[in-house]
Amino acid sequence: MSAVTAEHDHHDHGPAKGLLRWVVTTNHKDIGTLYLVFSLAMFFVGGTMALIIRSELFEPGMQFVNPQFFNSMTTMHALVMVFGAVMPAFVGLANWMIPMMIGAPDMALPRMNNMSFWMLVAGILLLASTFFMEGGAPAAGWTMYPPLVLQTGNALPFAIFSVHLLGISSIMGAINIIATIFNMRAPAMSLMKMPLFVWTWLITAFLLVAIMPVFAGAVTMLLTDRFFDTSFFDAAGGGDPVLYQHIFWFFGHPEVYVMILPTFGVASQIIPVFARKPLFGYSSMVFATAAIAFLSFIVWAHHMFTVGMPMAGELYFMYATMLIAIPTGVKIFNWTATMWKGAMTFEAPMLFSIAFVVLFTMGGFTGLMMALAPLDFQYHDTYFIVAHFHYTLVPASVFMIMAAGYFWLPKWTGNMYDEKLAKLHFWLSAISVNILFFPQHFLGLAGMPRRIPDYAVQFADWNMISSIGAFIYGPSQLIFVYIVYKTIKGGTGEKVTDEVWEGAKEHSLEWTLPSPAPYHTFSTPPKEVPTLSTSRS
């Protein structure tokens, strides 16, 4: 190693040399990269767990794993995917893109930014360590309902502390994003000129600040119930296990929107660029996002229609839930209207976005079905709900994270990705994701419960088809890793322009920067910013 120490111009230095750069960095682009790489790794860890689940379910009967380990797989798959893959991926995108989109030099609190990343790693390592403990990893489902979860072996306190760490990490990330958006915008960047990705993240960050502490409180109550003789959820001591479900879903419902709102944001960045039209209904998009976020706080008990709520409660939560379809419908309408009569081209980010609009709408419709309290009694805890939320998470959140990767990789690296391979990745993913999850609707309607390692033979056919889909979908994602690697290493060799995508400059500030984006950008704020709202004042 050569000793490169000369730093003549302090204001314009690049990244530090060596591996330590990644440990101590406070640069928003470095931390964004860390988050993205980490979440991609976790996506494969969680995906491997999913493949273990699908292998076991390939045929009826017990094949590969014992039931306890199977239950650990469903629990850990969910925890890793939610807290290790999807959420950090969006935080990574936020780190990379928000300062570049609002004309800021960096995040508002760079040191806290570094800390929240490493806390995430610590939390996930702590969670992974439970695999080696007596009694195995947590196996009571990611919702951790008592009294079942209190039977977890030695893993319980570690899982709870891990949730604490992950929670603190998300809260710090959220605070940082709010502070950045409120205090670091370029003078010309008024709130209603912010790109929608920034808007959706601002609202998501407020959700996180409001709900993660409630979740931390709920798991702390589990901890004291188990070890310190409190009786929050213990009926013998005057507590009530149903109370846990209320607290959990007060967190849990907004939490699922934490994973979907930035997805909406990414789609709202990509679709206008490839439709070569301004986003249709910019301000209605902002208000719809805010409305969804607000509604997410008042619908939680639709996750617990079967606990024995009285009729009035069921009706209230049913109608409130169905209300969410309105702002969501506004969004779907706006994306469709953006594409309407647009000069569309179908590069990989756009393909993923169109698949997202279609498949997410399907996930939304099954959500409406389950919002109906009387019907939910049939669907509750069956594969129907599994199919529903995987439709809203995989072809929505995961697809849009990958789309964001393709969309911004040229900006990040200065190189073009391999469009042919990306299209292959898209088609394999889009087809196999349906083979994987669509049959699960039928399984659920026929009555197959979720979280079981073995099932009645009547479910055999659809399970086999679903597993085949999983074994196409999973390995196809390796193509993405290869494309990313190849792009970083030079891509197709074609040098991209600053704008990368034709006309992208009119949609957001990051496309006015050079490609690859320099280590420090917008040290002086930009004078002009694109106007996104099409309504005339």
Place this chain on the structure above:
Amino acid sequence: MSDDLGQKNAKLVRKLVFIVLGMFGFGYALVPLYDVFCDITGLNGKTASEAATDVKYEVDLNRKITIEFVTSVNGVAPIEFRGEKNKLNIHPGQYYSVNFYAENKTDKKMTARAIPSVTPGLAAEYLKKTECFCFSEQTFEPHESKLMPVRFVIDPELPARYKTITLAYTFFDNTEKSVKK
């Protein structure tokens, strides 16, 4: 100017941390709120935890209600627990007594607690118990068995739509928790 920004950030972070702490507290506040809410609305089928006063009601002989008794033990608690009767046909306003039998199946002293629950939940407030083994913890000597009466009345105010009420008791073995105390 950057000092200015630092101050602005610090101020905003303070506010946000305050929200975080507030929401952590709110999570805990949900516990009493839930109890108060259920108490007012009677939503979760909890009966009163103390004996009702012996009020004389007018007996409604024209109306018959079926009250069912369900007994269970929590998990694998080594208690034998059953009701003398599975169900009774009763008139609102009249007092009835039913015996429940419980036996400690172990060689050790045991502390146990029975938790009642009423279905449908909204009927719970009309079921008044003047005597119940569920009002306090029960101590059992090794292999001791007990016959425990429950004396109750259904308030004649019970809305007409309720024809059947189920009273369920679950016995919890609390020995470990009481030993620690």
